[in-house]
Amino acid sequence: MRITRFTTGEDPLYGVLTGDLDEFGQPDEDSVIVALAGDPLYVGVKLLEQEHKLEDVRLLAPVLPRSKVVGIGRNYAAHAAELGSDVPTEPLMFLKPNTSVVGPGDPIFYPPQTQNLHYEGELAVVIGRICRDVPPEQATDVIHGYTIANDVTARDLQKSDVQFTRAKGFDSFCPLGPWIETDLDPQTFTDGVSIQTHLNGDVVQDGNTRDLIFDIPTLVAYISSVMTLLPGDIILTGTPEGVGPMQVGDEVEVSIAGLGTLTNKVARR
Numbered sequence: 001m002r003i004t005r006f007t008t009g010e011d012p013l014y015g016v017l018t019g020d021l022d023e024f025g026q027p028d029e030d031s032v033i034v035a036l037a038g039d040p041l042y043v044g045v046k047l048l049e050q051e052h053k054l055e056d057v058r059l060l061a062p063v064l065p066r067s068k069v070v071g072i073g074r075n076y077a078a079h080a081a082e083l084g085s086d087v088p089t090e091p092l093m094f095l096k097p098n099t100s101v102v103g104p105g106d107p108i109f110y111p112p113q114t115q116n117l118h119y120e121g122e123l124a125v126v127i128g129r130i131c132r133d134v135p136p137e138q139a140t141d142v143i144h145g146y147t148i149a150n151d152v153t154a155r156d157l158q159k160s161d162v163q164f165t166r167a168k169g170f171d172s173f174c175p176l177g178p179w180i181e182t183d184l185d186p187q188t189f190t191d192g193v194s195i196q197t198h199l200n201g202d203v204v205q206d207g208n209t210r211d212l213i214f215d216i217p218t219l220v221a222y223i224s225s226v227m228t229l230l231p232g233d234i235i236l237t238g239t240p241e242g243v244g245p246m247q248v249g250d251e252v253e254v255s256i257a258g259l260g261t262l263t264n265k266v267a268r269r
């Protein structure tokens with residue numbers, strides 16, 4: 001099932017997107033969104049007798065993290081190498097504030113404090129229920145679904161600050177969407193799913209989730225051994241190689257096979 005959050009100009013609603021995706025991750029032309037009563041994370045999937053054509057709505061971030069976005073750094077060996085970093089021996093965790101989250105089509109604002117703003121296309125895990133100390137073999141039980149993220153990073157500030165908080169924490173630095181796919185299993189990503197980033201139409205990242213150093217169950221177990229995870233919390237699983245700079249006016253698209261495409265443009269703040 002594909003869970004969306006959307007607006008027709010009124011208060012945001014959640015909905016289920018029907019139909020299939022084409023080879024580029026775009027929905028069928030006849031896809032509709034069936035509206036839901038309330039947030040499915042809390043009340044389950046309760047369909048309303050209300051349908052909207054996809055073209056008549058604006059999609060929003062499909063989840064609003066109540067507490068946190070947990071990032072994982074250097075989780076693809078080739079990306080660690082391109083930054084001149086060693087492959088970590090255990091997951092490298094950082095936090096992005098929930099205020100960094102924006103939706104598909106929303107601008108990524110280029111802050112004046114940086115001169116080197118990078119995209120990082122990533123697979124995002126959405127947590128479905130409160131949990132801690134989750135054994136890897138039970139990770140599936142606490143996962144609501146999967147979506148796409150861009151872990152936008154001010155690379156110069158990441159280097160100069162040592163801490164990642166400022167470099168990864170600006171408003172708009174965590175585009176999420178376009179929807180949450182709830183029917184996939186973590187094993188799907190261990191087996192391998194294509195993840196690509198396009199910048200102004202050119203392929204700049206072309207990776208595969210089979211190259212994740214720490215797989216999704218390992219990440220859920222590791223993070224939940226440190227901090228309680230809440231419904232709607234997000235785990236960013238790391239970016240493949242090919243990170244690079246964005247300029248004002250650029251369009252960045254992150255695509256994951258089966259999950260769709262997340263598109264955002266860079267704007268002056």
Ligand code: MG
Binds near residue numbers: 073120
């Ligand atoms: Mg990242």
